Amino acid sequence: MNAATDPATEEHVPVLIAGGGPVGLTLAALLARQGVRSQVIEADEGYCTGSRAICISRRSQEILGWVGADAPLVNKGLGWTAGRSHFRQAEVLRFEMPSEPTQRFAPMVNIQQFYIEEYAHRAIGDGAAVHWGERVRTVQTREHDVLVEIDTPQGTRTVRADWLVACDGGRSTVREQLGLQLEGTQYEGRYVIVDIRQKTRRPVERLAWFDPPSNPGSTILMHRQPDDVWRIDYQIRDDEDPAEAVKPENVLPRVRSHLEMIGETEPWEPLWISIYNAKCLTLPSYRHGRVFFAGDAAHLVPIFGVRGLNSGLDDAGNLAWKLARVLRGESPEALLDSYSVERVHATRENIAYGAKSTEFMAPPDFAFRLMREAALRLAQDDEAVRPLINPRQSSAIGYTDSPLNGGESGESGPSGAWASALAAPGAPAPEALSRDAQGQPFHLSTRFGHGFVALAFNGAPLGGLPPGVQPLQITPGTDPHGQAWRRYGLHSPGEPALVLVRPDGYVLGRWHGLDSAPLRAALQATGVTE
Template sequence: MNRPFKPYPFTAKQYPASLPPLQGGVDQARHPVVVVGGGPVGYCAALGLASHGVPVVLLEADDSVCFGSRAICISRRSLEIIARLGAADGFLKQGLPWTGGRSFYRDDEVLHFKMPMDENQKHPPMINLAQYSIEQLLLDAAEQRSDLIEVRWQNRVTAVGAREDGTRLTVETPAGAYTMEADWVVAADGGRSLLRETLGLKLKGTSYEGRYVIVDIVLDSARPAERLAYFDPPCNPGSTVLVHKQPSGVWRVDYQLRDGEDPDEAIKPENVMPRVESLLGMMGEKGAWSPVWIGIYKANALTLDDYRHRHVLFAGDAAHLLPIFGVRGANSGIDDADNLAWKLAFVVKGIASPRLLDSYSAERVAAARENLGYGTKSTEFMAPPSFAFELMRKAVLGLAVKFPELRSLINPRQSSAIAYTGSPLNMTSQDAEFGAGPACGHVLTECPLVIVDGASTREGHLTDLVGADITALYFTDDGAVPDELTTCHAAMRARGIPFAIVALARQAGFARAHGWDKSGRLFAMYDAAPGTLYLVRPDGHVFARWRRFDAADVTGAIDHLLQS
């Protein structure tokens, strides 16, 4: 079958190699932070640091954003993070939102799942957007912060020397090589991380033998965006097939190779096209289609034991490799960047002890292991690693047609926000007094609000009120804030600690409030009464809460956060 390939409906801008001013092949500036790798994780880390006023040099080995099918699903939690970075509008404008999916066993539908979506939410559970668009939107935001973010294109790190007081990098470019010094390095250089390899660090876990072919096609179809999974389909017996719709008429098809298939032969167009044609016929898709790109991958469930190596901090695929099932890869990496950026910024600015960075590793390694647990279950169901697993899957799929209670075993467990319940930063002494609301370590529960800005108001959400500061959410009848909290605010600001008070009023008409609980849901959702206080980290995780507090409680919790 001969089908000509079409280009992606996206034109990547190409950037020339850039060199800093050099003296004897040395960048004379010592940089507070260098980010290695310009993918979604690297850009989010750079944008997060810039939001705290920290200058960043970002080194990207290529001359443009990525090419080919990589990450395509962005979760609600990632959208919340990207919104704080000032880049969400493009994601929401271009991305295709979806709320669930369907799974089929042979000819029968065995699961129709829905992700949580209600009137409290600001963002959809998931949007589909190709990684080249993801990177371009984040790059656009970074270019708007050129006062703090310097992107160096075609700058490939070839050597790294990690010391107790900083890191030296050797960088190759088409215009010449140079060395540079950094106080801190964020290693976001992907699954084949040179920094990880050079420093002799090893990923640990499971690498699965099964392989999947990825095919991006352009297809004219009005079918809605949802996750489609086909187990042992008539078009490809013995295989598992996943289908996702993307913007601009691009569709991604992933199908599992059967045992004994040669991967090199499997990705040849003459072997791929008949399978795609057969799949589309089975789905009832009769529109014209053309291939765009073909690739191959295998599932990995691997992580470093520690994401901090002296002054090098690992994030994204450089730190962990997660199975694609449940779309945790890029989303977990964006969460890494969000966790790391504020902590590293506080350390660089002298606000916090470098020990705070140990909590980055502790929290995100635990998150990776939780994600690996879910991803491993999904992987073993999607591609059974043994005959016993395959028998179990056939039994579950066959019985799920008649017994709905078994369908939860098929659910792919899509990516969701991770709670840092075991974090050393939490102050949990008052948690037991609450019957609802986000406990210490959890992200804020979303709720619509009327946001008050002086004499003007607008419709918004609670997460709109949390920025780069440590935030005190104070629940009040009329917007009034007690003197002890304003005194604490002044003392923190005098110490250079970014601290903000957000007053959440139960009643309307008070200009001194920041948010009005117009829906009447917020106070109940947080089990709050006038006088309740939640302390929130810059990444949106709660780290302390009280029904009643005094200034010493607040000061002690923040000092614990910064010195942990």
């Protein structure tokens, strides 16, 4: 028997995470918060270089907040709510993302990916071991565990994991070992990505230029980042050699020309150069026995609309609580099937939006280019056309047909109807600014992320709540802005109701009245409890 199969040489872990990027590290931190120890292996020697994924959505900030990584992110990052697009030099669109003074987080925060990795890593504490400079060599799936051979600087070691989560990126070794392939569309249009350091007084917003005089025929995107860094993405011609396109002697003149055009005259220096082309690819299933896929290992979506890293963090938020419940013996293993159902659905929606944005930002053929130019020309004078060029930034996606949707019923309201579909089962639980018993303000989202929460409107749950479900009473006094009762679909501030929120901040079910029996039945019917 060789070392790879000798039980005496095997190291056992409940969860092995292949990939120590932002998704893998966030998953490890979420599991640690749930009391589950994991091990992370990462082929690189440390955090990534270059900006990479830079726009962190409000939903992602909430997920990072569950592990305490939100404070450094908000302190370091640059929040923004708006964006502008130009056709040549004329502004043709200004958009504002939904935001309000009482929100906990900005709609988007710009921050380099390596900071996200650092903050997620810090949040793990001693809840996981992170092994840098190690990579998956082989994967052997078995009925009750997964055997993984790992290459390390000291040689090969073997880990026996109850569960393996592949967060090892677009070129996933785990995916290759299982003989799986991504399916979908890959676009030909390429973008050079450049980080430069330059001081500027411009506001933080998404900036886009189509066919600018500085780079005729190209599309240019710009985002401010911390540390006086500009992130610049520009499209190259179809006939340009990608290897030549990223050489500094070809990149820097284009950057200089654009900076001069927009009046950015401060000295600047290049920091990082890369190249990218849009892909709309996904695995058909994210669960294969005891192996799960998350982030780029599961799906590749275009950067336009910033749905890549944000959807990967949502993968982590969805999977962590389910794995934890199964490992603790609180839920049957069948609960884990819902991870793939929900997240594949979300990916397909992200791909649909991403494909539309890609076809506008990098038209795949002459017909698309013609339609884009027509829309841009018309948008200069016609406000009705401008929504066609809106980039549709990432937002949390509802799980419309999830097996975990526990339904809704009622004893009041017209025929038991709810006043709003905003918090229907499968929807992200709406945010609301509330007050605790001492009158101190808090956001509802700060109560999510660990266990189930039952929002009890105007009274205590009758019959009590099952183990693992925490009550949170909401009354007109604790809901001073009326946000909670309106957003969760009540007809009046004094109406009694129960809303069950999952550990990942999604609504499982809602019921008029305070009888907890329907809530208990929903947990059993959805397979959360046996």
